[in-house]
Amino acid sequence: MRFLGGHYAFPGGKVDATDLAPESRALCQGLSAEAAERTFPGMGGVPALGYWVTAIRELFEEAGILVASDEAGRPIDPRDPDVASRLERCRKALMAGERSLAALLTAEGWFFDLRSLRCLCHFITPVASPIRFSARFFLSPLPDGQEPRLFHEETSEGFWIGPAEGYRRFRSGEMAMAEPGEYSLGYLAQFDSYEAVRAHHADGRHKFEGVTERIDFYGPGYDWATATWKFDKPLWHP
Numbered sequence: 001m002r003f004l005g006g007h008y009a010f011p012g013g014k015v016d017a018t019d020l021a022p023e024s025r026a027l028c029q030g031l032s033a034e035a036a037e038r039t040f041p042g043m044g045g046v047p048a049l050g051y052w053v054t055a056i057r058e059l060f061e062e063a064g065i066l067v068a069s070d071e072a073g074r075p076i077d078p079r080d081p082d083v084a085s086r087l088e089r090c091r092k093a094l095m096a097g098e099r100s101l102a103a104l105l106t107a108e109g110w111f112f113d114l115r116s117l118r119c120l121c122h123f124i125t126p127v128a129s130p131i132r133f134s135a136r137f138f139l140s141p142l143p144d145g146q147e148p149r150l151f152h153e154e155t156s157e158g159f160w161i162g163p164a165e166g167y168r169r170f171r172s173g174e175m176a177m178a179e180p181g182e183y184s185l186g187y188l189a190q191f192d193s194y195e196a197v198r199a200h201h202a203d204g205r206h207k208f209e210g211v212t213e214r215i216d217f218y219g220p221g222y223d224w225a226t227a228t229w230k231f232d233k234p235l236w237h238p
Helices: 033-039 049-063 081-095 101-108 163-171 179-188 194-200
Strands: 068-070 110-113 118-124 134-139 208-211 214-217
Touching: 033 049, 049 081, 049 101, 049 110, 049 134, 081 101, 101 110, 118 179, 134 179, 134 194, 163 179
Parallel strands: 118 208
Antiparallel strands: 068 110, 118 134, 208 214
């Protein structure tokens, strides 16, 4: 890849015009447009809901996981062979550029399920970077009945890894990562379970962000000398 090739990263990518379109926002369940704007204020007219849509679309494109529900709000269940077949058909059509994800979901009677996504952090590339971007990261449990898959359109390797082990590999030079991956893994490694980190983010706001050449951490706890978080109450145990 022309930018950060050879680096490990979380699934993600650019916000597309279709992610911001009214037809995409109309398919959002579990989060109102007003609540999204309160979470990401000052977007200059860009619909904040689009970031949740992008997260769901990119996760589907890169890992084959679709965070979606039916009209009644029930999560889709790929353990049903018919649903699994429809998911595969939708992903192939999406990657081929035949239709937008919103159009595909509409045809299937499915909706973007935003209930499970919680904000983690926000990073902006340094001014010296050859490519500039502003990236928002979300937390989400793995939907029941779904497993991530590796596709080679954009990635050469993919795997599940515990945050603490991933952070150890980065620190030992085994895994190259840019700052968003490094700091996110380091932060998540302080918690002993997904439930613990999700509870810590119950307010829906991101806890830290990178701005240009420095990292701003909201709230106490980060120790620059050891590059770890220190909480009053331990959250992670080896």
